[in-house]
Amino acid sequence: MNKNILLFSAMICFLSPSVFATDGKKVFETYCWGCHHQTAVAFGPSFEEIASKRNVQEIKAMITDPKSVSKVFGYKRNAMPKFKLSDENLSAITEYIFSYKQESNITVLEKPQAIDKKVK
């Protein structure tokens, strides 16, 4: 009986992805939370907004070198500090940011083109 319970808890631990995978949410709560919010504008822009206008490289570059990248993005002043994250954490937080990308941004890309030309 006891053995079964042990085996069962071991299985739950094993199956729970958060035990192993680097959790983007955790990275967010540790480093970004004071200044960014997922969907609302805080001191910095929301993750929803960031995901709608930046790609993976841009986001990673901003986290590791905000001083130069914020200039490229058109900010007059740089208020975001630089972060030294492991590759794993950097990918996890970038993925986390993209999880707030809204569907509406995708439909813009799927706008039908050249239909007007064919239909007279």
Ligand code: HEC
């Ligand atoms: C001290 C506050 C602060 C912290 C902490 C912070 N940011 Fe920022 N972030 C800002 C501000 C302010 C901006 C706007 C640009 C600037 O001032 O440099 C910004 C801009 C950004 C941008 C670019 C926005 C755009 O225009 O696309 C990204 C991406 C970003 N932050 C991600 C993060 C991530 C990820 C973390 C956590 C690892 C983080 N930030 C932590 C304040 C912060």
